[in-house]
Amino acid sequence: MSELTMDPNERESFLAEPHIGVLTIARAEGLPPLASPIWYEFADGVVAINVGKGSVKARLAAAAGVASLTVQTEQLPYRFVTVGGPVEIAAADDDTRRRIAARYLPAGMVDGYLATGDAADMATLRLTPETWHSNDFSQLA
Numbered sequence: 001m002s003e004l005t006m007d008p009n010e011r012e013s014f015l016a017e018p019h020i021g022v023l024t025i026a027r028a029e030g031l032p033p034l035a036s037p038i039w040y041e042f043a044d045g046v047v048a049i050n051v052g053k054g055s056v057k058a059r060l061a062a063a064a065g066v067a068s069l070t071v072q073t074e075q076l077p078y079r080f081v082t083v084g085g086p087v088e089i090a091a092a093d094d095d096t097r098r099r100i101a102a103r104y105l106p107a108g109m110v111d112g113y114l115a116t117g118d119a120a121d122m123a124t125l126r127l128t129p130e131t132w133h134s135n136d137f138s139q140l141a
Contacts, residue, residue, distance in 0.1 A: 006134040011081050014134070015042045018103040019071035023049060023125075025060040025087075034060055039104045040069065041096070047083065047127040050097055058123050061087045067127055077138035083129035092122030 006014065024035045036057060041048045047069055051057040061067055068084035097119060101110045 004135040006136050011134040015081050021069045021071045025067045026064045039100050041100045049125040053123045079136045082133040085128045085130035088126045090124050092119045092124045094119050
């Protein structure tokens with residue numbers, strides 16, 4: 001373990017913050033993995049990500065059964081957490097959609113954003129982290 005590695009509490013706290021994440025899912029052999037920026041929520045040991053039911057992300061997640069997510073800061077001191085593990089796909093619900101949107105948008109924009117899509121057309125990917133990789137460069141100071 002590197003001296004930069006976050007302890008379990010630090011990495012879970014960091015993952016629970018509202019960062020833009022990059023979801024990565026394997027594709028068919030010979031193609032590069034899909035890497036897509038997303039909004040997410042981390043609670044009770046599970047990452048929830050809303051996606052379109054028929055989206056490439058949903059189809060690839062169903063086929064692969066696993067995914068990874070990386071979140072990071074872009075200013076010094078740099079920090080990041082990458083998690084990987086099994087992913088399940090569930091029907092989206094309005095509460096989860098609202099909580100995730102509210103993490104990233106001002107309160108006055110949440111209803112308008114949610115009105116752009118119907119929960120019936122959405123799915124929620126639930127990624128259960130089994131592997132963790134992290135660095136916190138503030139530990140060098």
